[in-house]
Amino acid sequence: MRIAFVSNVVYPYVTGGAEKRIHEIGTRLADRGHAVTVYGRHFWDGPAEITHGGMTLRAVAPEADLYAEERRSITEAIDFAARALPSLRRRLRNGEHDVVVASVFPYFPVLSTKLASLRTDTPLVTTWHEVWGDYWEEYLGRLAPFGKVTERITARTSQHPTAISAITADRLAAIGPDRDDIEIVPNGIDVEQVRTVPLPDRGYDVLFAGRLIEHKNVDVLLKAFDAVAAEHDATLGIVGDGPERDRLEAKRDTLTNSDRVDFLGFLDDYEDVLGHMRAADVFASPSTREGFGITFLEAMAADCTVIAADHPESAASEVIADAGFCVEPTVDALTERLDAALGGARPPTSPTDHAQKYDWDAIAEQAETAYRRAIDGAW
Missing domain, CATH: 3.40.50.2000 (Glycogen Phosphorylase B;)
Structure with a gap:
């Protein structure tokens, strides 16, 4: 398979859970002979495209601050989504990838990835780490409706959704896809x-x-x-x-x-x-x-x-x-x-x-199966 991951942050240059998941799964799939590319911000030194852990890291946006005070920056997410769109659209329409995988959250890169995949045969697989729902009120206060609407739009976008846990899958099903259409591929550890x-x-x-x-x-x-x-x-x-x-x-x-x-x-x-x-x-x-x-x-x-x-x-x-x-x-x-x-x-x-049971080797096998099912239309 030719697999593309879309993530504004790239491990090990930024060390969070979502980007580490991509690294752990991606490097193992690369070891199994799959061609893996990560589209992200240019957090590393050197050229915009490098090889790391058997994967191709391709910068489609410059390094940027991820936080505005104590919260993730909304403008950063929108900026990355906008900058990533042209490169993703060109490469997906050229048939360079068999499947593209986007992490949720943030939401905007998922939406731009979906736009990039239109009029192509490349399926979009999403990884839902959380569904916030009413937590937006605590997180954003008066701006909470903006967060809720964006989350719902993303959930209702055509996709092949995976969730890291059953509780996340249940929450996602409450605002978007049918529960039976959501596959659970948990996080792992070494x-x-x-x-x-x-x-x-x-x-x-x-x-x-x-x-x-x-x-x-x-x-x-x-x-x-x-x-x-x-x-x-x-x-x-x-x-x-x-x-x-x-x-x-x-x-x-x-x-x-x-x-x-x-x-x-x-x-x-x-x-x-x-x-x-x-x-x-x-x-x-x-x-x-x-x-x-x-x-x-x-x-x-x-x-x-x-x-x-x-x-x-x-x-x-x-x-x-x-x-x-x-x-x-x-x-x-x-x-x-x-x-x-x-x-x-x-x-x-x-x-x-x-x-x-949660070793990354086992989780990578589950992810590999899910990506193949998306490509084969069996999902």
Whole structure:
């Protein structure tokens, strides 16, 4: 197959989940003999077209800031979509690709990719990481209707949709395609990498890793940990940064066991995060909004006891299954489960065995099958 991915950000030059997914799947498909091209912004040094990991990286727009203050820049997404359209249209009409895959979100590159594919036989496959719905009101405030309308237009655009989880597929079906037309191709992890990364100089008994934003509920974790820390002689490491950091550090300073809690900030080296997971006994993240939850899988591959939130806006229970624990995102429920986990309670299914099912090799095979079905018209 000749596969094109469209993504304004390109891994490893920008290190987010969506672009890492493209890298992991794309490099494995390239190893299997497929011709893989990624259309993105020019975040790398050197010419506009390079080879990386067996894939062709083709810049169709210059490097740009992705964020306007704390939010993803709408103008950046529109600019990339507009700049990518001419090159994509020319190459798709020349028959250079058998299938084109666009990530959602942002939405505008999906719409421009669809325009580029008109009057061609090249199918558009989309990867839906989340469907925001009413969350737009929290994210954009008075501009929320703009986000909702754009999301719905994108969902109703003719496409072959994949979703990273069943909860995302259900949300997508509520605003666009039939649920039966949505294939689930989850995110993955490199199990061997997790199991072999170096350990940190200092580890923590309990670990959190993620962006410090309100729905991650790190304040709930702080209170729950404080209630059990002394009894288990435990420590807590918090990896990540974000707009809530100052408030959370102030909250930490009011705890009885504040000296047992460290904020490690954002760790530039991804393997440093994995190393801390290997060193930890428990990974706890009471986040109430997770389109997937890749950190849960990474922590399970590191043989942590994972504790997550049981919440309708989170795919945690789907990802974790019975290889970890999902509790109500309250201080009391998290305290009880932390106490048990630090006391040695383990889930019914081996976390490492469960994580193996999500190794990127297996996920790449699922993606390959989905792309072939789109090309063959079997979808």
